[in-house]
Amino acid sequence: MKRQDSVSPVRVGVIGLGAIGQSLLKALTAHPEMQVTAVCDVNAALAETTARTLSASAWTDHQSLLAAADLDLVYVAVPPQYHHAITLDVIASGRHVLCEKPLALTLSEAQDMHRAAQAAGIVHALNLPLHMDPGIETFRRLVREVGPLRRAELTLVFPQWPRPWQHNPWIGGRAQGGPVREVGPHMLHVILTTLGKVTRVWAHAEYPAHDPAACETAALGTFELEGGSLVVVSCLTNVPRPEQVSLTVYGSNGTAGLVNWASPVLAWDQGPLEAVAVGEPRVPAGERLVHALVSRVRGEPGDLVDFSMGVRIQAVLEAWERSSAVGSWVDVPST
Template sequence: MTRAVQVGVIGLGAIGQSLLKVFTAHPDVQVAAVCDVNADLAAQTAGPLGASAWTDDRELLNGADLDLVYVAVPPQHHASIALEVLRAGRHLLCEKPLALTLNEAQTMHRAAQAAGVIHALNLPLHADPGIDTFHRLVRDGSLGAVRRAELNLVFPQWPRPWQHNPWIGGRAQGGPIREVGPHLFHVILTALGPVTRVWANAAYPAEDAAACETAALGLLELEGGVQVVVSCLTNVPRPEQVSLTVYGTAGTAGLVNWAVPVAAVGAGPLEAVPVDTPRTAGGTRLVGALVSRVRGGPGDLVDFGMGVRIQAVLEAWERSTASGTWVDTVPA
């Protein structure tokens, strides 16, 4: 392929607009079409790009010559739109979580495999040098036997100030576990291995039955019995915290501020671990890998198979919250 990769973007909210800027900055990408139910927003976004503007994703797929489609709509619409994209035979990038339910995620994965196209999930922590360093710390034997891990999520406000929209604070599609959880569940799955069962409990605002959780506590049990303690708290007067700590018999390794690796030997203090590879923005890594893959080259992407594994953890979390019991994850 010698022409620019022709990209269509469906969904022009905050996340869609953010990655749209990365696509437009890439020298080998042409954003050829954009789509949103808000016709004015679609037109305003398309104008400076010389792109076509649409309000119906099916009309976009029928009317625009595209190589790759980025689906950046709310989770409840991922499956229906993604399946249309796959039926059209286009390469596909989808926002996380992959779907609203595990069944939808599995259907999307099967359809992507059958279509024979590139399929990827937008997880900006993937291939981050800090995350790669954390993986090395967990795997190089310096921790000894892993005994436990802890994931801590604290948000002074939810939704976060930049994140306000009609669904992100709702129980049906939003909430910090569903929104932030996939990023760290992906790290846990790749660094520590499969999650076999989940126990979870959540607190919701008494005055708003439609609102998402304000607090959650749970356990992810890994193969071999090691447990990951998950604590989530919102709307408290503390700075945002996203951290993951792995405790071993000989040392400790962790991530602070999302992707900064730290480690300790024995009883020593946790200290920052140098990262050798220069850090680039997650969106830049993702778009570069997508362009390479579309053109038949290499590219490190999170495919829909991993999306299904993450979705299985999310669904088990939600089922456990509802039942108050341990829930097995369904094998991907």
């Protein structure tokens, strides 16, 4: 696609106006070089109300939006089962695309999307808010400092699932949702970019006996990394404990970790884990993402997570689900 005029705003369409779409919408509208010109949701009243506040056009059908609206970039914020079809339509229309995570429901779908985006020569990005977070960057430095990896532990605990702010029923369903599929991509991104490739997976998931459509309530598993080191995974929901999303890395000389998603901690020898100061100020994740999108759409440098990472994450998730189904180790497909 041709380089954008540096004076005119980047025109954005948003497809999907649920909790996540609405959240990033604030960052999109706050950027002085972006203009949300069209919004789309199957809920006509929600689309109209949102559009009115933005002086944008409202749509209930994404294909009609793509055919009629003047857009440079489209944000796909619909439930995961619709990512594949809608994103391919966006790519076919020649627009740049930002997609929610996980990239798709299956590895083959994710690979389709990546291939199509590459062939079209468009900017393609995945919304992973931990990307370029100063706490994560500090954690990566600490992992290098504590010496060769012995083992890592990923812990996910949620007192309620879906969480109170998640009003989308699919998040609690087995077909699309669940904590591993919903939260897992964030931490998998950190693991893959910090500890290396996951080569095989063992997993066991527990589901409610009375509701075959419900997502997992608990899970245990292991990621084996290239080189043989292990990441032990524990997930538990609906327990009387505060939310916990943490990653602990045991090195030969010390221990590095993340608590509360992105706060780095460190321990030397047998000492306690202690908070580590993050050297630079934290810019809100949405602001970082939107700034990078504007730069890339204008043909300038911008650090984004592209669909290739979405494919890598999807390969691990698919191996996890297959392992849980068959009860044995499963190799992660090569991507």
